[in-house]
Amino acid sequence: MSREKDRDLPSAAGDLAKQHPAIWAAYADLGKATADAGSLTPRERRLVKLALAIGASSEGAVHSHTRRGVAESIAAADLHQVALLAIGPLGLPRAVAAGTWISDVTSDK
Numbered sequence: 001m002s003r004e005k006d007r008d009l010p011s012a013a014g015d016l017a018k019q020h021p022a023i024w025a026a027y028a029d030l031g032k033a034t035a036d037a038g039s040l041t042p043r044e045r046r047l048v049k050l051a052l053a054i055g056a057s058s059e060g061a062v063h064s065h066t067r068r069g070v071a072e073s074i075a076a077a078d079l080h081q082v083a084l085l086a087i088g089p090l091g092l093p094r095a096v097a098a099g100t101w102i103s104d105v106t107s108d109k
Contacts, residue, residue, distance in 0.1 A: 012060075046072060050082050054098040055090060062098055066105040076106035 017024040035045055046069050053061035069079050083098040 042072065043074060046074060047078070047082055050079060050102075051086070054083060054086050054094070057094060057097070059097075059101050062101040063105055066102045070105060076102075079106060 035042075040048065046065060050062065050065040050069060053065050066079055070076070079102050080099060083095050083102055086095040086098055
């Protein structure tokens with residue numbers, strides 16, 4: 001992550017980035033290395049990360065990857081499909097929760 005983006009992070013991550021910039025830089029470097037380790041497209045990587053966030057029941061991570069997906073021009077319907085795909089392996093309640101978290105970001109308020 002660039003230093004400019006560090007300023008726009010949600011409070012907990014932003015606080016960590018400000019208080020421990022070397023740790024945040026290492027974390028950002030790890031993210032880049034994992035992204036560059038294979039042939040997935042940026043879009044595919046974003047959808048996989050969203051799916052992993054849903055699987056981990058991490059509302060904050062679902063919000064984050066949804067915001068990034070929207071910024072990367074991924075259609076809201078595609079982001080919501082990831083939540084629907086979670087029904088089989090994770091169950092309806094977790095998929096519905098994930099859908100609401102995605103809607104937190106994608107719905108016009």
